[in-house]
Amino acid sequence: MSTPTRPSDNYSPLYFLGSLGAGGLSVTFFMYLFMWVPHKGIPVPTFEHIWAALTTGGPLQQAAILIAWAGIAFFVFLNLKYLIWNLNAFSAFKKTDAYQKLRNSNAETTITAMPLAMAMTINGLFVAGLAFVPGLWSIVEYLFPLAMIAFGLVGILALNIIGDFLGRVLTKGGVFDVTAHNSFAQLTPAFALSMVGVGFAAPAAMSQSTVTVGIALVLSTFFSVAAALYMVVAMITAFNSMLHHGTAKESGPTLMVIVPIMTILGITFLRQSHGLHVTFEAHGSTADSLMLLSRLLTVQVIFLMLGLLVLRRQGYFKEFVFGPKTSPGSYALVCPGVALSVMLQFWLNKGLVAAGVVDKYSLAFWLISVLAVAFQVAMIALVLRLNKQHFGYSSSDKKNVAVPAE
Template sequence: MKKTSTQLEMETTFSPTWFLKALGNGGLAVSFFMYLMFFIEHKNPLPTFSDLSRELASHDLRAVMVALVSGVILYFSYMYFYQLAVQLKRYFAYLKTDSYRNMLGTNDEITLMTLPLTLAMGINVIFVLGAVFVPHLWDYIEILFPFAILAFLAVGIYALKLFLNFFSDTLAKGNFDFVRNNNLGQMIAPFAFIMVSVGLAASVAMSHTKATNIFAFVTSVFFLVLAILLMNIKMLLGFKSIFKHGAHDEMTPTLWIAIPITTLIGITLIRLISGTYHHFLESSPNPIFLFIVLLTLFSIEVIFGLLGYTVMKRNNYFKKFVNGDQFHIGSYALICPGVAFVVLGLFFVNYGFIKTGFISKFSLTHWLLILPFVIVQLKTIQTLNRLNQKSKVLSFIQQKFD
């Protein structure tokens, strides 16, 4: 049977890694929500529509900031859902191709984990949109938490199914290609699981229903432990191949994948610790303890950030794949680390310096500490725009040759 142009395109250009295009937009939407989280006064665990309406009514500089940030959140949320729809359409077509069947049983099968990862991000985006744009949503939050838990569990079970199919086949047949494993792309699996864990942990920190707390706590810890275990395994195997064969040029952005995983581990721990103290010990966690936890995780991110940047500069990755005329879908792996570094950085400044009383909120020192993360965020958006322009050119060329 003659293949259609769509099937030919799927076989030559598509891989599940394209879901990173949606993931990056979702991450940016959530990262801008952090400004509302840490700069707007709110009585609930999260800033809600009523809090933002109050700020908008003030007609001062904060009103401008709230309006601007809300608009940016809306834009990147739209781009997330748009890209998710586009890539899902391509993905379902891809499942019918020989390329998909040939990919199964190889190292590349792990890229299927980008779908549950992106879906879990989508639940977070919906949560943010609800908090910011839906009036009185928090009045019904205890009813909504069980549905959020079920949604994250559904994604987690789907991710577990995909991973066990790949991992069990690899263990049974011993067909893992260590030569092609000279990158950290395999860590997409723990990335997906920790995204599920952090979503479940939200109910632990914010729900006042004990049954909801306990169930969310148990399931969140399960996926947290699974993510940490796999992170260590995949990282050791990846670095073994990298040391032996050198880092894969097109996949060197995966050296930064530890950054978003570490950020999500940090937020998960904060939510689990806070929920445990508030609901079971009826107290608040020691700010110095949280400062030490976040400082440790932030240090890990800086180390991996410097390592990945040095390697990518050495092999001219930015010159070729970001600023140059070469394009690889793996370049979208640059977006989540930038987003995650900003998110953990804002948590670190707030919990590590503000809540401990080391510096005053809205002081000059506070703004100076925030500035580097704003710069990283803007650079991340610039990189995303450049990659989007390149992918548009690629799509145009493909259409001309169809």
């Protein structure tokens, strides 16, 4: 009789992306509340705003709130579940020869998926607190410093991992395999840094304390600029390798990692702009926001088309999503869809509607909203599919062994 196994038993730090994707989906449900529940005088809706809308709103609004609550609760739970599983699995993985091999290869940067997932969890817990905890806003000024400490610790962890990698490859010639750099897998550190940056930007947009806002602006700028610099360098060198050697098939989904990074940086810039406006009277226009979001969305669409083109030509979905093979890197497919869903909501509400291009609740408004929800629903289905593939037991054979990521 064959022994029951799971692809996830062949551990890779890329499984932290499973926790990340679930956390991202919780944010897509919060967008319902953020954009559709009135919260005058406060940057984000709280439990009190949501409850008032639930008890006095129409059937459609009530349904949207109930769906949002259920979605936030479920995906924050999955986020925490897979984060804890990954931390335990990674602790055991560190004691193996495979870990030492990973630390001396290009794939060392996949470890930054850990602080990336941790930062997402902090964001997810804040979202859950706003949605479910009565009176949270009354103590939020005490929570912001604690949140910044948490993001600071995660940021230090990410910088240490990146420092170990760069210190090794930049001081010892020939240890970085350029031929295996034929994907955007090396952009994971930039992704992690940007997630820390957007976390720091939250107090910049929401706090009433000038000191808190100032510190948040400086730290969010540091991590966001660091992410952008790392992203540009990694992209240029990776493109060179891909042009010479083609795109690594298993790492094909990383071609679209630019999509979530653009969403994160876009939210960071909007939060910073709001904080500068409210606290320091630096006024930006709605047209500025519209153009910023439109440019970032354009970058996302271009890299989405590029990634899907390569994945289709390589038959990635047929083999790794709907076929017999598994790869932990498949979880990277969730991030672009989640990011596009969130970006479309911001582009519509903080761009088109705010600038007067589209009327709220008009036909055009709902068409774009439906597109955002469609991306969300597709990613929910993908997450459930991947979780079943990677964490479900099956008879051990070659088809069900996870392919190591490069």
